[in-house]
Amino acid sequence: MFTYLDKFIKLAWGFTFLGFLIALSLSYAFVPPQVGVQADLNGNPNQFIGKETFFYLALGLFVLVNVVCLVFYRVLEAVPVSSPLFFRSALFKRRISNWFGTFTIVINIFLICIVSYISLFNNQGDYLIGQFNWIVWVGPLLSIGVFAWLLIILLSPKPINTEG
16 A cells, blocks of 8 residues: 555655756766866866766766665565564554655765766856855755654654554
């Protein structure tokens, strides 16, 4: 039985999937042939990779992460609730599955932020890259929230059924 949270997580994953593809496509269109991936103390790029290498590395990492997460999610869903080694109840299994789906979404958002930041770092716009340093913190802050949610799930002795 799917709840609204399950549907929301699948919809959000779809949006992050499309968001990454859009961010990567725009990044590829606007970065120079040599993409700076590291900066010196003055903020000038000092390590470069080719535009195509950046594109395929980012795409490969995204696909790898999402395939591994999807396989793990399917395995998690296939484990029976009757297995006392893994799950305490069907509700606990559903919450762990929802947590893992949300964790995958956060990883995707983090990858979107990294690709966007590298694109901004290499773009010759009329702005300072320091204006966009907050983008780097989006992924880690969301990760902290997701791991706090996992702790709440794991430490709650008897979860309250709020799904119906």
